[in-house]
Amino acid sequence: MTDVASPTAARSRRRTAARVIAVTAAAALLATVAVWIPGVVGTAASVVLPWLGIVLASLVVLAFVRARRTLLLLLVPVLVWLLTLAPSAPGFAASVDGPTFTVVSQNVRAHSGGAATSAEQIAVSSPDVIALTELDGDSLASARSALDERYPHSYAVGTVGVWSRYPLTSADALSLGLDWKRALRVTVQTPDAEVAVYVLHADSVRPGQQQGRDTMLANLADAVAEDSASSVVAVGDFNAASADPALGDLRGELDWVRPTDGTLGFTWPAALPLTRIDQVFARGLDVVSSGTMRAGESDHLATVTTFGL
Known part of the structure; x- marks a missing residue:
């Protein structure tokens, strides 16, 4: 048997x-x-x-x-x-012999009281541009206090701000279809090239509520399509995972910057990153390196990207 x-x-x-x-x-x-x-x-x-x-x-x-x-x-x-x-998927770093341009971007989490710590820890690595999103009145003031001496050129509107080592030759607030400003565009005048930098804090996504975000992403794609700058960078909290179809139009205009550290570049939640919602896009620039870093007490990791000019 x-x-x-x-x-x-x-x-x-x-x-x-x-x-x-x-x-x-x-x-x-x-x-x-x-x-x-x-x-x-x-x-x-x-x-x-x-x-x-x-x-x-x-x-x-x-x-x-x-x-x-x-x-x-x-x-x-x-x-x-x-x-x-x-x-x-992850990508490979480009090898460049000339000058580079580093941009760090982080959602500092409004009302967390950690914007100054984030700003100070990011500044230690001396990037050329620091972009912060989800700023409230207090966190903007704290970030300015932490950064203005080392980054004398800055512009902020709504919940986004940017600080630069180099002069800003233009600065514009962008609503991208919302009733208030959650994005901006600046032109950074480096010694070697002009770079148009967009900083975005996309509208939140909740069950049954994502039209605001989708509208912002579509309008950002339209904005960069009309942008005549030869070098463009777009960073920030897009509230969209890397494969989200809402990023399709933007991917048609700019290159999605692949992480070069062998990971998928997850940024949220910082304690145990499960997805990448903080994105980096570019046009006309070679990616030297792209990764993430912890800074402050935010629930988002910061993105760290170095380009060859």
Whole structure:
């Protein structure tokens, strides 16, 4: 009886494993494809997308151990996942011999009282430009006190501010479709080139409420499309994961800056980063390095990007 029952039980386990693999693989494929759907579905799927790799890797291991015939079944979801994640995958640093331009950007979390600490810790690395978002009145004053001596050229409006080592030859507030200003554009006059820098604090995303953010991102894409500057950088809190379809128009105008530190550049929440919602885009510049850093008590990591001019 034991000799008969054992093969039967083994076949039953293989069938059960095959069903689990098939159902889970189908769910992972649907979640991956959902990233291409505009609106709340695509926004939610873009946050989950990187983590689907763990699910698919686990299915591959399970298939090797319990149901090898299902490996072919896994080929489609794995390939679709790889192709969908590819535009948000890590990149490689460019090698440049000339001057560089470093921009650090962080959401300092309004009413946290940590803007000064963030500003001071960021300034230690001596970037050329510091962009801060989610500023309130007190945090703006604290940031100014911490930075104005070392970064004499600055401009702030609404919840965003920028500090520069180099002169700002123009500075404009941008509403990008909202009733109040949450973005700006400045021209930074470095010794070697002019760089147009956009700083964005996109509207928040909540269940059933993301139109404000989508409008801002679409209008930012329109703004940079009309910008005649040869070198453009856009940084800030976009409130959109890297694969979010709402970033599609902006990706058509600027290059999404890939992290060069071998990670996916997750920035939020700072205690255990699960997604990248603080983005960096550029045009006309080579990326020398791109990564993140902890600064202050914010719930966002800062993005640190160095460009070759």
